Amino acid sequence: MTRYVALLRGVNVGTTRLAMADLRRIVSDLGHEDVKTYLQSGNVAFGSTVRDAEKLAAGIERALADELGLTVPVLVRSGRELAAVAGGNPYADREDDPTRLLVAFLATPPKPAAADALAVPGGENVSFTVTGRQVFLHYVDGGYGRSKFTNAYLEKKLGVVATTRNWKSVRALAEMAGV
Numbered sequence: 331m332t333r334y335v336a337l338l339r340g341v342n343v344g345t346t347r348l349a350m351a352d353l354r355r356i357v358s359d360l361g362h363e364d365v366k367t368y369l370q371s372g373n374v375a376f377g378s379t380v381r382d383a384e385k386l387a388a389g390i391e392r393a394l395a396d397e398l399g400l401t402v403p404v405l406v407r408s409g410r411e412l413a414a415v416a417g418g419n420p421y422a423d424r425e426d427d428p429t430r431l432l433v434a435f436l437a438t439p440p441k442p443a444a445a446d447a448l449a450v451p452g453g454e455n456v457s458f459t460v461t462g463r464q465v466f467l468h469y470v471d472g473g474y475g476r477s478k479f480t481n482a483y484l485e486k487k488l489g490v491v492a493t494t495r496n497w498k499s500v501r502a503l504a505e506m507a508g509v
Contacts, residue, residue: 331363331377331378331379332377332378332379332380332381332408332409333375333376333377333408333409333507333508334362334375334376334377334378334383334386334406334407334408334409334507335373335374335375335376335406335407335409335412335503335506335507336357336372336373336374336376336386336387336390336404336405336406337372337373337404337405337406337407337435337493337495337503338353338371338372338373338374338390338394338402338403338404338493339372339402339403339404339405339481339491339492339493340372340402340403340493341371341372341402346400346402348372348394348398348400348402350367350370350374352397352398353367353372353374354366354367354374356390356393356394356397356398357374357376357390358376359393360389360390360393361378362376362377362378363376363377363378364376364377366506368499368502368503368506369499371499372402372493373495373499373503375503375506375507383406383407383408384406386406387404387405387406388404390404390406391403391404403437403491403493405435405436405437405491405493407435407507408507409504409507409508412500412503412504412507413504413507413508415433415464415500415504416500416501416504418461418466419431419433419466419497419500420459420466421457421459421466421467421468422497424468425468428496428497428498428501429473429474429496429497429498430468430469430470430472430473431466431467431468431469431496431497432466432467432469432474432494432495432496432497432500433464433465433466433467433494433495433497433500434464434465434467434481434484434492434493434494435463435464435492435493435494435495436463436464436465436484436488436490436491436492437463437490437491437492438463438490439462439463439490440460440488440489440490441489444487444488444489445460445488447487448460448484448487448488450479451477451478451479451483454471454477454478454479455469455470455471455472456468456469456470456477456479457470458479460488465484465488465492467479467494474494474496480494481493481494
């Protein structure tokens with residue numbers, strides 16, 4: 331049995347509402363075990379014998395659409411992958427405020443040209459590092475909420491689906507998916 335975390339994009343932050351009890355039920359009904367949600371923003375940890383993260387994501391997406399009529403992108407990371415993210419933040423030693431450290435999880439690695447061309451909008455003091463299917467973000471002078479360097483911006487510039495979590499959530503999810 332492998333531990334995974336599914337990260338749902340845009341749940342309970344805009345118009346897409348999803349009760350975490352429904353999310354737990356759907357993931358459990360798909361045959362996964364030890365299903366636990368974190369916060370109200372579409373984070374669910376679970377155990378599964380399925381070894382293909384893309385299949386897991388597609389199954390959850392399909393069940394959300396079929397049962398609740400929701401079209402929600404789902405990104406899945408194994409516990410090992412999440413542990414590597416939690417242990418590999420290049421800005422963790424520079425910042426003790428977890429609200430200024432975030433990780434954008436990407437559905438697929440961006441094309442190298444798109445990653446190389448990624449730039450922070452003028453006048454903002456944000457550091458970022460694109461590593462595989464993640465973008466580590468450090469909002470030096472303020473928080474994510476006032477920035478133009480957002481999840482939507484990353485999706486547009488990188489050409490991939492993304493969902494962003496703050497550092498506190500990343501660490502908690504890595505712990506929930508502990509290997």
